[in-house]
Amino acid sequence: MTTVVGAAQLQAIVSDEDVVRVRQLVRTAAVTAKLSLVDQTKVVTAASELARNTLVYGGGGQAEVSTVDNGARRGVRVVFSDDGPGIADVELALTDGYTSGGGLGLGLSGARRLVEEFELNTEVGTGTTIAITKWAR
Amino acid sequence: MDRVPILKIGPVLLVSIQVDMQDQVALQLQEDLGERIVATGAKGVIIDITGLDIVDSFVGRTLSTIASISRVLDAETIVVGMRPAVAITLVELGLSLNGIRTALNVERGMELLSRSTEPDSPDEFDLDLDDLSETTSP
Amino acid sequence: MTLNAEQGERLSEILSLRSDKIAKRWAEVAAAPLKGRLSAAESGRQTAELQQQLQSSLKNGALSLDGAAGAELRALLTELSRDRARQGFTASETATSVFALKTALYENSDAAKGKAEALRDYVAWSEFVDELGLFTFEAFARAREQIITQQSEQLMELSTPVVKLWEGVVAVPLVGTLDSARAQVVMERLLQALVDTGSPYAIIDITGVPSVDTQVAHHVLKTVMAARLMGAECIVSGIRPQIAQTIVTLGIDFGDIPTKASLADALRHVIKRLSADARAAKREQ
Incomplete structure (x- = not known):
């Protein structure tokens, strides 16, 4: 059972600066959850990719950063949500090298490799929600 | 908006990224560097990322673009000081930074540059042609 | 109650x-x-x-x-x-x-x-x-x-020493079974040692590893790739015939990673490279 420790932090993502703020929030939460340096780096990088996706493809949205506990380990959970156009072909979007916006196409697929849990919910025309969790080793 | 400072040391431009860059800052650096290479006639660029605690695909792509732009302007780019945690994350992310040469620290980067820039004495010409072909084809 | x-x-x-x-x-x-x-x-x-x-x-x-x-x-x-x-x-x-x-x-x-x-x-x-x-x-x-x-x-620390073999060369002799967790620790330590000692060469010696499976091979590959990103080169040494066979059978591509039969061979190779680097640097001056 996963429980949230402390209060979740909300950060709107409407500009470049907000992507930096999300990175900083996730870093702080990762330190609190006692993630190793490499794991901190991985989760912050994943969050950076997804925050930028939220901004660029989702037309802005928000990130909710929290420290979680599953009884045995602590971790960081970040939920990104937007009311953007949604993703029509999820499988395609999760393929390495696929891009609809001129990037390297590593945002979604790369972020998924950097964390332990990755849930993606999307509906065309309604928006996208992506939740990631990284556990301390 | 912050700007990343570009220092000129002899024939080399040194860029030390110390802050968590906004995407816009990275793009600005890309633009500034191109102009400085042309203005100074620099033959080498060293980008020190010791201060970066993450490199995501955007920053990675910007570094690749900078390297390509410099090459077109006849300058070699070397990225130095990548932290172990950052390198491990980049491998996991699947980013290989194609076309970018790297070195452990600024000193090693300088060594690498001095080896691959054109020689002053013509008798070394042969050897450096070899070196050049090795460094320009990734 | x-x-x-x-x-x-x-x-x-x-x-x-x-x-x-x-x-x-x-x-x-x-x-x-x-x-x-x-x-x-x-x-x-x-x-x-x-x-x-x-x-x-x-x-x-x-x-x-x-x-x-x-x-x-x-x-x-x-x-x-x-x-x-x-x-x-x-x-x-x-x-x-x-x-x-x-x-x-x-x-x-x-x-x-x-x-x-x-x-x-x-x-x-x-x-x-x-x-x-x-x-x-x-x-x-x-x-x-x-x-x-x-x-x-503590056991993990004891079992994964990273040693400096030569000026500019660090080595990690791997002994015993490598599971994913240990492989990760080894990788992090080796890369940190590269930074701390400013060494552009690293040797990963797997003489003491009884078997190599896909996962371990991938960890070694990732370490080599990460080291390259940092500007250092890794050489893998001590690959025994059975392990070479497994690697080929599993279809793992070691690509252009230099491999040597023994730690001594690897060190010789690296020293040659180091002196070539030094000669090239001298010519510049």
């Missing part, structure tokens, strides 16, 4: 009224299963400390282990469990030290005389002591887990 206020009061009363007798009996019963592995004095000191804390907690209105009132009692029980776990006692031996209070209480209260009211009290106290005992049990298990984690970390 929570005591009600009167039950708590009466427990507090008997604990102070028959303090010495209870302490003596508690110490006796608690020491019995330890069979002299813990001195009677030490075990007696621990039960006496518990008794004191129990009394003061009851006075502060602690009717169960939960909440702020029970905090000090919980801390003391945790400490007891941790000490015992370190000293190698079993969980039951540890919990018995707490359960022993029941015998002491029974014999020193009117319950022994069969009075109905006293018996009702005793049942409630007994449940309270059970709670303390169960808490001790859990604290013991947690302490043991901590010890195991610490030991496996």
Whole structure:
């Protein structure tokens, strides 16, 4: 059972600066959850990719950063949500090298490799929600 | 908006990224560097990322673009000081930074540059042609 | 199990009224299963400390282990469990030290005389002591887990030394089975050593690794790639024939990673490269 420790932090993502703020929030939460340096780096990088996706493809949205506990380990959970156009072909979007916006196409697929849990919910025309969790080793 | 400072040391431009860059800052650096290479006639660029605690695909792509732009302007780019945690994350992310040469620290980067820039004495010409072909084809 | 206020009061009363007798009996019963592995004095000191804390907690209105009132009692029980776990006692031996209070209480209260009211009290106290005992049990298990984690970390450190072989060359001789967790630690340490020593070359020697599976091979590959990103080159040495066969059979592509049969060969290769680098640098000056 996963429980949230402390209060979740909300950060709107409407500009470049907000992507930096999300990175900083996730870093702080990762330190609190006692993630190793490499794991901190991985989760912050994943969050950076997804925050930028939220901004660029989702037309802005928000990130909710929290420290979680599953009884045995602590971790960081970040939920990104937007009311953007949604993703029509999820499988395609999760393929390495696929891009609809001129990037390297590593945002979604790369972020998924950097964390332990990755849930993606999307509906065309309604928006996208992506939740990631990284556990301390 | 912050700007990343570009220092000129002899024939080399040194860029030390110390802050968590906004995407816009990275793009600005890309633009500034191109102009400085042309203005100074620099033959080498060293980008020190010791201060970066993450490199995501955007920053990675910007570094690749900078390297390509410099090459077109006849300058070699070397990225130095990548932290172990950052390198491990980049491998996991699947980013290989194609076309970018790297070195452990600024000193090693300088060594690498001095080896691959054109020689002053013509008798070394042969050897450096070899070196050049090795460094320009990734 | 929570005591009600009167039950708590009466427990507090008997604990102070028959303090010495209870302490003596508690110490006796608690020491019995330890069979002299813990001195009677030490075990007696621990039960006496518990008794004191129990009394003061009851006075502060602690009717169960939960909440702020029970905090000090919980801390003391945790400490007891941790000490015992370190000293190698079993969980039951540890919990018995707490359960022993029941015998002491029974014999020193009117319950022994069969009075109905006293018996009702005793049942409630007994449940309270059970709670303390169960808490001790859990604290013991947690302490043991901590010890195991610490030991496996220490083992990991012992088993993955990164050594400087030459100016500009670090090596990590891998010995024993590589699981994913260990491979990750090795990788991080090797890369950190590159930064700390400013070495542009690293040798990963796998002579001592009995078998290589896909996962281990991938970790080695990732390490080499990460080192390259940092501006250093890795050489893999000590690949035995069977391992070479496995690598090919598994279809793992070592690509352009330099491999050498032995650590000595790898070192020779690196030194040649180093002197070539030095010559090139000299020519520049």
